[in-house]
Amino acid sequence: AQTVTQSQPEMSVQEAETVTLSCTYDTSESNYYLFWYKQPPSRQMILVIRQEAYKQQNATENRFSVNFQKAAKSFSLKISDSQLGDTAMYFCAFMKHDGSWGKLQFGAGTQVVVTP
Amino acid sequence: DAGVIQSPRHEVTEMGQEVTLRCKPISGHNSLFWYRQTMMRGLELLIYFNNNVPIDDSGMPEDRFSAKMPNASFSTLKIQPSEPRDSAVYFCASRHAGTSGKNEQFFGPGTRLTVL
Numbered sequence: 001a002q003t004v005t006q007s008q009p010e011m012s013v014q015e016a017e018t019v020t021l022s023c024t025y026d027t028s029e030s031n032y033y034l035f036w037y038k039q040p041p042s043r044q045m046i047l048v049i050r051q052e053a054y055k056q057q058n059a060t061e062n063r064f065s066v067n068f069q070k071a072a073k074s075f076s077l078k079i080s081d082s083q084l085g086d087t088a089m090y091f092c093a094f095m096k097h098d099g100s101w102g103k104l105q106f107g108a109g110t111q112v113v114v115t116p
Numbered sequence: 117d118a119g120v121i122q123s124p125r126h127e128v129t130e131m132g133q134e135v136t137l138r139c140k141p142i143s144g145h146n147s148l149f150w151y152r153q154t155m156m157r158g159l160e161l162l163i164y165f166n167n168n169v170p171i172d173d174s175g176m177p178e179d180r181f182s183a184k185m186p187n188a189s190f191s192t193l194k195i196q197p198s199e200p201r202d203s204a205v206y207f208c209a210s211r212h213a214g215t216s217g218k219n220e221q222f223f224g225p226g227t228r229l230t231v232l
Contacts, residue, residue, distance in 0.1 A: 043226050045223035097219075109159075
């Protein structure tokens, strides 16, 4: 079974600064997907960024980027130029690529608070 | 596209009553997932369907919980009888499980259930 660990319950960052969220996972699979989802106070789950394990290049989406270290089973999220609207709970998620119909395993989440 | 639609958004009921949560997935998506989110347990997958067929219901906590997907555009999650410990936010998500898909799950806004 896969496990996803987010060791930081809460992170605080000032506007325009950078914050990095950590995520580690445990799997024996070689092919899989990793995701970061954002859940603002509205509680809507929003996909922030995805990474395919077979791709060595780290994914980026505007101010969001990841540092994917497959051997270390690490998948951190960097938020650059933080904005007040980035305040949310961030979840790391794992999905096998074996035809299991997209079952996601989520971490416990990291609450990010952006302060003025 | 309207996105994943869930109803009701909020439900308050008394212990012992039957509760039915509803979900309309994104048109064209062929996988549907029900999640439960609580402070204690985080996001848990309850059950998921592919092409309207239940694939894995191992996350369903008890026989009091049941889910159906009578067609590609509608699913229900029923709790009978409900108990206070069922209080949580219930999310529905859908995905297109195609070979060229980005494997992203799109979440609905959730139903906040309170059982008194």
